[in-house]
Amino acid sequence: MKRVRTLAGALASVPITLFGLVLITFVIGRVVPIDPVVAIVGDHAPPEVIARVRAELGLDRPLPVQFLIYVKNLLHGDLGRSVMTSHRVTTDIAQYFPATIELATAAIILALLVGIPAGVLAASRQGSRLDHIVRVLSIGGQSVPVFVLGMIFLLIFYVKLGIAPGTGQQNVLYEGMVPHITGMHVIDAALTGQWDAFWDGLAHLALPALVLAYFSLGYITRMTRAYMIDALKGEYIITARAKGLSGARILWRHAFGNISVGLITVIALAYANLLSGAVLTETVFSWPGLGLYLTVSLLNADMNAVLGATLVVGLVYIGLNLIADLAYRLFDPRVR
Numbered sequence: 001m002k003r004v005r006t007l008a009g010a011l012a013s014v015p016i017t018l019f020g021l022v023l024i025t026f027v028i029g030r031v032v033p034i035d036p037v038v039a040i041v042g043d044h045a046p047p048e049v050i051a052r053v054r055a056e057l058g059l060d061r062p063l064p065v066q067f068l069i070y071v072k073n074l075l076h077g078d079l080g081r082s083v084m085t086s087h088r089v090t091t092d093i094a095q096y097f098p099a100t101i102e103l104a105t106a107a108i109i110l111a112l113l114v115g116i117p118a119g120v121l122a123a124s125r126q127g128s129r130l131d132h133i134v135r136v137l138s139i140g141g142q143s144v145p146v147f148v149l150g151m152i153f154l155l156i157f158y159v160k161l162g163i164a165p166g167t168g169q170q171n172v173l174y175e176g177m178v179p180h181i182t183g184m185h186v187i188d189a190a191l192t193g194q195w196d197a198f199w200d201g202l203a204h205l206a207l208p209a210l211v212l213a214y215f216s217l218g219y220i221t222r223m224t225r226a227y228m229i230d231a232l233k234g235e236y237i238i239t240a241r242a243k244g245l246s247g248a249r250i251l252w253r254h255a256f257g258n259i260s261v262g263l264i265t266v267i268a269l270a271y272a273n274l275l276s277g278a279v280l281t282e283t284v285f286s287w288p289g290l291g292l293y294l295t296v297s298l299l300n301a302d303m304n305a306v307l308g309a310t311l312v313v314g315l316v317y318i319g320l321n322l323i324a325d326l327a328y329r330l331f332d333p334r335v336r
Helices: 002-012 014-031 036-041 047-056 063-075 089-124 129-143 146-160 185-191 195-231 235-242 247-284 290-299 303-331
Strands: none
Touching: 014 063, 014 303, 036 047, 089 129, 089 185, 089 195, 089 247, 089 290, 089 303, 129 195, 146 195, 146 247, 185 195, 195 247, 235 247, 247 290, 247 303, 290 303
16 A cells, blocks of 8 residues: 555656646747748748648647647647658657667666776775775766767777777668667667677767766766765664674675665666767767757757657656656655
């Protein structure tokens, strides 16, 4: 019964948050200095054509009526049609979003493999040289803009050293060879046994994933370190040491086990930030994901595509926050 009330409490705020997200995207679409009608018909269209298209889109009606139409279309899964691609925005998002998921997932895995051990070890040796190095590197990951870091990585590993492939998701030799199953190139290549395409895709994935991972690693490392410092001050740690338990067991089983639930929220927020923050990375590396789609759509004044992509990113962010909140409430008895 308590868990049911916990789930109900976490879900209660979702409708309000969704309404706020929909309202914000609608307002953005109306206040930006871009006329969607002109983007569709062109700058030199006759006034009567502009008026007719404006009426067809419902943009000649009062704003409250336009908002109701907008919400109605969203409930039917209609995000409009992209001016740039002439496809429905939902179709474009289904095509481009898997590549963003592939990139963000690879980045969060790398960030977790490095960030969590680094944070734990830094906390266990607080004030040491290792601790200072970890803190400086963590701050650097949060301070250096992603697009700057991406260009530096390309300059070093692609231009100077020549050990990384160029931009894009795959070499032109493998275009059209891998069937579209999940939309994630590396996974699809592995599922179909296209191992040459798999290794090529993995090589193209490595550099942008490292850039995003470093961006997220700073946040994960700092939060892990802060949690561990508090955990190591607990009385149960003193008791464990008095019992003669090994340092590694105290550190990883007792202290880290105590903070692992709290790290769920940190990981979920970091992953959500990667999905929403991949825009600049995808632009620098020409990665064919939702971020690049959003950037190109914005440059082409394709507001249906821009608002649709923004809405999807917002929904993902809300969904991941909700999952983290539910997990935190269900697995941590102190919260219940």
